[in-house]
Amino acid sequence: xxxTILIPEIRELLVQNDTSALKELFESEHxxxxxxxxxxxxxxxxxxxxxxxxxxxxxSILVNFDKDLQVKVVMTLNRxxxxxxxxAMPHDDRADLFKLLSEEEQEELLPSxxxxxxxxxxxxxxxxxGSTGSVMTSDYMALPPNITAEEALNRMRREAPDKExxxxxxxxxxxxxLLGFLSLKDLILANPKKKIEDIMHRxxxxxxxxxxxxxxxxxxxxxxxxxxxxxxxxxxxxxIVTHDDALDIITQETTEDMEKFMAITGSHESSAxxxxxxxxxxxxxxxxxxxxxxxxxxxxxxxxxxxxxxxQFAVLVTFMPMLAAAGGNTGSQSATLIVRALxxxxxxxxxxxxxxxxxxxxxxxxxxxxGGMAFGRVLLQGGTMTIPNGYSLSLIGLAIAIALALQVxxxxxxxxxxxxxxxxxxxxxxxxxxxxxxxxxxxxxxxxYFNTASYILGI
Amino acid sequence: xxxTILIPEIRELLVQNDTSALKELFESEHxxxxxxxxxxxxxxxxxxxxxxxxxxxxxSILVNFDKDLQVKVVMTLNRxxxxxxxxAMPHDDRADLFKLLSEEEQEELLPSxxxxxxxxxxxxxxxxxGSTGSVMTSDYMALPPNITAEEALNRMRREAPDKExxxxxxxxxxxxxLLGFLSLKDLILANPKKKIEDIMHRxxxxxxxxxxxxxxxxxxxxxxxxxxxxxxxxxxxxxIVTHDDALDIITQETTEDMEKFMAITGSHESSAxxxxxxxxxxxxxxxxxxxxxxxxxxxxxxxxxxxxxxxQFAVLVTFMPMLAAAGGNTGSQSATLIVRALxxxxxxxxxxxxxxxxxxxxxxxxxxxxGGMAFGRVLLQGGTMTIPNGYSLSLIGLAIAIALALQVxxxxxxxxxxxxxxxxxxxxxxxxxxxxxxxxxxxxxxxxYFNTASYILGI
Numbered sequence: 001x002x003x004t005i006l007i008p009e010i011r012e013l014l015v016q017n018d019t020s021a022l023k024e025l026f027e028s029e030h031x032x033x034x035x036x037x038x039x040x041x042x043x044x045x046x047x048x049x050x051x052x053x054x055x056x057x058x059x060s061i062l063v064n065f066d067k068d069l070q071v072k073v074v075m076t077l078n079r080x081x082x083x084x085x086x087x088a089m090p091h092d093d094r095a096d097l098f099k100l101l102s103e104e105e106q107e108e109l110l111p112s113x114x115x116x117x118x119x120x121x122x123x124x125x126x127x128x129x130g131s132t133g134s135v136m137t138s139d140y141m142a143l144p145p146n147i148t149a150e151e152a153l154n155r156m157r158r159e160a161p162d163k164e165x166x167x168x169x170x171x172x173x174x175x176x177x178l179l180g181f182l183s184l185k186d187l188i189l190a191n192p193k194k195k196i197e198d199i200m201h202r203x204x205x206x207x208x209x210x211x212x213x214x215x216x217x218x219x220x221x222x223x224x225x226x227x228x229x230x231x232x233x234x235x236x237x238x239x240i241v242t243h244d245d246a247l248d249i250i251t252q253e254t255t256e257d258m259e260k261f262m263a264i265t266g267s268h269e270s271s272a273x274x275x276x277x278x279x280x281x282x283x284x285x286x287x288x289x290x291x292x293x294x295x296x297x298x299x300x301x302x303x304x305x306x307x308x309x310x311x312q313f314a315v316l317v318t319f320m321p322m323l324a325a326a327g328g329n330t331g332s333q334s335a336t337l338i339v340r341a342l343x344x345x346x347x348x349x350x351x352x353x354x355x356x357x358x359x360x361x362x363x364x365x366x367x368x369x370x371g372g373m374a375f376g377r378v379l380l381q382g383g384t385m386t387i388p389n390g391y392s393l394s395l396i397g398l399a400i401a402i403a404l405a406l407q408v409x410x411x412x413x414x415x416x417x418x419x420x421x422x423x424x425x426x427x428x429x430x431x432x433x434x435x436x437x438x439x440x441x442x443x444x445x446x447x448x449y450f451n452t453a454s455y456i457l458g459i
Numbered sequence: 460x461x462x463t464i465l466i467p468e469i470r471e472l473l474v475q476n477d478t479s480a481l482k483e484l485f486e487s488e489h490x491x492x493x494x495x496x497x498x499x500x501x502x503x504x505x506x507x508x509x510x511x512x513x514x515x516x517x518x519s520i521l522v523n524f525d526k527d528l529q530v531k532v533v534m535t536l537n538r539x540x541x542x543x544x545x546x547a548m549p550h551d552d553r554a555d556l557f558k559l560l561s562e563e564e565q566e567e568l569l570p571s572x573x574x575x576x577x578x579x580x581x582x583x584x585x586x587x588x589g590s591t592g593s594v595m596t597s598d599y600m601a602l603p604p605n606i607t608a609e610e611a612l613n614r615m616r617r618e619a620p621d622k623e624x625x626x627x628x629x630x631x632x633x634x635x636x637l638l639g640f641l642s643l644k645d646l647i648l649a650n651p652k653k654k655i656e657d658i659m660h661r662x663x664x665x666x667x668x669x670x671x672x673x674x675x676x677x678x679x680x681x682x683x684x685x686x687x688x689x690x691x692x693x694x695x696x697x698x699i700v701t702h703d704d705a706l707d708i709i710t711q712e713t714t715e716d717m718e719k720f721m722a723i724t725g726s727h728e729s730s731a732x733x734x735x736x737x738x739x740x741x742x743x744x745x746x747x748x749x750x751x752x753x754x755x756x757x758x759x760x761x762x763x764x765x766x767x768x769x770x771q772f773a774v775l776v777t778f779m780p781m782l783a784a785a786g787g788n789t790g791s792q793s794a795t796l797i798v799r800a801l802x803x804x805x806x807x808x809x810x811x812x813x814x815x816x817x818x819x820x821x822x823x824x825x826x827x828x829x830g831g832m833a834f835g836r837v838l839l840q841g842g843t844m845t846i847p848n849g850y851s852l853s854l855i856g857l858a859i860a861i862a863l864a865l866q867v868x869x870x871x872x873x874x875x876x877x878x879x880x881x882x883x884x885x886x887x888x889x890x891x892x893x894x895x896x897x898x899x900x901x902x903x904x905x906x907x908y909f910n911t912a913s914y915i916l917g918i
Contacts, residue, residue: 028662032682157647166644167626167685184643185625188616203487221710223491224703226626226685243702244683247709251680254713255799273800274813278820285792285821286828292788293829296781297836304777317776318763321905322755324783325898329751333744340714341732354733361737362744369745370752377756439784446780 007040014045019052026053035064043069047076055088063093066272071100083112086121090164092137092245095124124239132216133209135249136230136239141169143196145179150192156184165242167226171200176236178204178229206231209238214253218345220246257343288436295439299446306450309459312388316453319374319400320446326370326404327411327445328438334359334415335437342423349424355416363412367405375401391457403452410448411441466499473504478511485512494523502531510540514547522552525731530559542571545580549623551596551704554583583698591675592668594708595689595698600628602655604638609651615643624701627686630659635695637663637688665690668697673712677804679705716802747895754898758905765909768918771847775912778833778859779905785829785863786870786904787897793818793874794896801882808883814875822871826864834860850916862911869907870900 013022026034038046038061050058062070062085074082074097086094086109098106098121110118120138127133141163143152160166171180180200190199206229207216220228220243227240310317338355341347347355378397387396415437472481485493497505497520509517521529521544533541533556545553557565557580569577579597586592600622602611611628619625630639639659649658665688666675679687679702686699769776797814800806806814837856846855874896
């Protein structure tokens with residue numbers, strides 16, 4: 001990153017206490033970039049720099065630090081500095097930060113905040129993790145229905161500096177019930193004398209505080225919104241979720257989905273790869289590695305039970321890795337497609353019959369492909385194999401091919417049906433996906449393989 | 460979906476030719492919802508409905524159809540209807556649609572379009588798939604530096620209906636070089652008499668037409684932008700990418716990443732799960748299933764080579780499924796973490812030493828866990844095993860435990876290093892991830908296993 005060049009310079013300026021040069025440097029730069037530089041400094045140094053900047057500027061830098069650093073920096077501030085910073089922060093970010101402070105720190109901070117701020121933080125911090133309430137912000141623009149477009153525009157001018165977005169304004173009645181919305185574009189294009197209620201759109205796409213955060217993010221995506229209004233149980237407007245939060249939610253959720261797919265536990269909300277300690281990484285990964293190893297041992301016991309069959313037909317051992325690969329791969333393929341299609345709302349659990357019919361067809365084609373491969377391989381390389389008397393190469397080939405095709409069919413259908421069942425039960429479909437799936441179809445696959453072979457070979 | 464109730468009603472109104480009821484129904488609804496309903500109708504019926512609506516409304520519904528249906532609907536229109544619709548469409552969507560038309564259809568459409576539209580479509584359609592140029596739109600708001608805020612606002616009022624977003628305006632010189640930008644918020648807050656060049660922000664975050672589309676989307680995410688300006692090789696402003704496109708790009712890229720992870724080929728740009736035919740699904744999945752099955756056969760041949768060792772120590776077969784599971788799982792875990800961390804720019808290939816050091820520590824912990832499990836299992840269940848004379852249970856347990864720990868170490872490091880090498884070579888890191896990785900570490904794992912066991916047992 002180019003920013004690394006600047007860090008020694010900033011440190012130099014700090015030592016020389018050259019406040020005007022520091023101010024100038026920080027005024028012209030984007031807060032996201034400044035946050036990248038400052039992340040390399042000690043909290044005490046950051047405090048020193050913050051003391052040169054107005055609170056709104058401190059706030060816009062602070063929210064771009066990761067959560068750990070945000071807490072550390074706030075801890076260096078005195079009560080007055082902290083309360084000024086909290087007052088200037090976006091409402092959603094400050095509620096998130098507040099939740100990370102210890103109870104004593106919270107108690108110390110609250111009295112120095114104004115009543116409105118205190119109530120706002122308490123309310124936003126009260127929604128459960130993962131709900132729309134927990135990611136919304138309360139600094140939105142609300143308008144009454146009976147003022148004119150010109151009055152609305154003037155009001156927006158007055159209130160704009162405090163609002164997260166003024167590109168959408170929400171029209172509410174005395175009980176804060178959502179009546180409609182209009183964009184700043186509507187407002188500047190409207191006849192200035194027209195009433196808001198005659199300009200506003202009455203069909204509003206909205207979310208509820210209790211909705212899952214991902215559902216709300218997907219709504220923002222589907223309807224290409226800059227922000228979505230959020231209502232509480234009484235249908236009163238209590239907040240908005242903005243487009244940038246939607247992007248972060250979707251990124252976080254897909255990362256977590258992928259990690260579930262790869263049997264990694266733990267939330268990745270704020271912990272980046274390099275910042276997570278080896279022990280933490282071990283904990284996140286070890287749980288599933290351990291569980292899957294136990295399932296691997298069960299597979300091993302199945303193999304052990306068929307020791308007799310295997311000692312007569314050593315060729316069966318040769319195809320075990322291919323069997324495991326085929327089951328695991330076809331199962332995770334169908335699971336991945338179904339989990340993604342469910343997440344993107346391309347399908348719902350109601351489509352289960354259509355899905356199974358389609359997967360059956362795909363699995364048959366894949367089964368024929370792999371079965372054919374195995375049959376061909378047995379015939380071609382048969383000369384080098386030790387075969388008991390009275391058995392033909394083609395019979396052995398057929399047994400392996402049929403067992404393989406059955407394995408592909410069951411694992412594909414397993415892969416398709418498990419996420420649907422999970423979705424139906426309101427679990428997260430990703431948890432049932434590979435590699436837990438791969439290990440389960442390993443076990444069923446070995447049973448299918450050995451039983452089919454025994455049956456066809458008549459042992 | 461609630462929309463299914465409405466479809467028979469719409470059809471009824473169509474049969475009765477009740478145009479006023481249809482118009483009323485479509486005027487009050489969100490184009491995204493209307494598109495969901497109409498997706499159930501025949502292209503000819505959609506044409507009939509479109510003929511009741513003004514072109515801008517047709518356009519805002521059309522862009523929410525999937526690409527196939529967009530083409531089908533356009534094919535039912537006559538030349539005049541098509542050219543009106545194209546003129547009303549967002550510039551990026553119409554260039555995308557144009558690319559999907561056959562050469563004859565393109566030739567037929569172009570002459571009926573105005574010169575400016577023709578040039579715009581040709582230019583936007585010329586950028587390679589996946590580049591920022593291919594996803595940008597050209598209907599942005601540009602301003603000269605020397606007009607006042609008031610003049611700028613009036614200009615925006617005039618031009619707003621044609622622009623994708625008027626929330627950001629870009630300030631350019633006579634050569635279209637990007638001088639700065641300002642938001643509509645800046646503009647309505649500014650003193651109306653002030654010059655644009657005195658209000659605008661001079662530090663602009665921008666992209667280049669040749670940049671990868673995901674890189675641009677990540678910039679929009681990082682800086683919380685509503686839109687990002689895009690410049691060509693001469694640093695002239697040629698388009699913008701908006702926040703909703705960024706969301707779609709990131710969703711599409713992560714879906715493709717996940718599918719690569721699960722060895723599914725083919726792009727998912729417009730093809731939803733249910734719309735893809737079984738044969739197409741087979742093609743997307745069969746390629747890798749086939750390749751991985753061949754690798755599985757190679758594993759099988761390795762097993763065959765050690766037939767002698769296995770016949771003496773049948774217990775070694777029992778641990779083969781656990782070995783395969785351990786290698787595959789630990790390898791895909793580290794690969795997943797590294798691929799995601801690379802995609803989210805948490806790490807770069809330069810961090811390779813830090814990453815390998817961290818992964819070594821994690822792998823050692825995982826190796827001790829699994830090795831310990833295997834050792835314990837051999838000791839506990841030793842009574843049921845057939846062991847050649849002169850070998851102690853603990854020696855066999857030790858051989859298996861060490862082999863397993865080595866397998867975990869190599870597969871974890873493989874999983875970490877392969878995506879980094881891919882990133883360094885400018886390939887997509889996701890292609891080297893599981894299950895190709897799982898199959899490769901299967902092969903290396905078997906070699907490690909058999910060689911370690913042979914060495915320790917002295918065979």
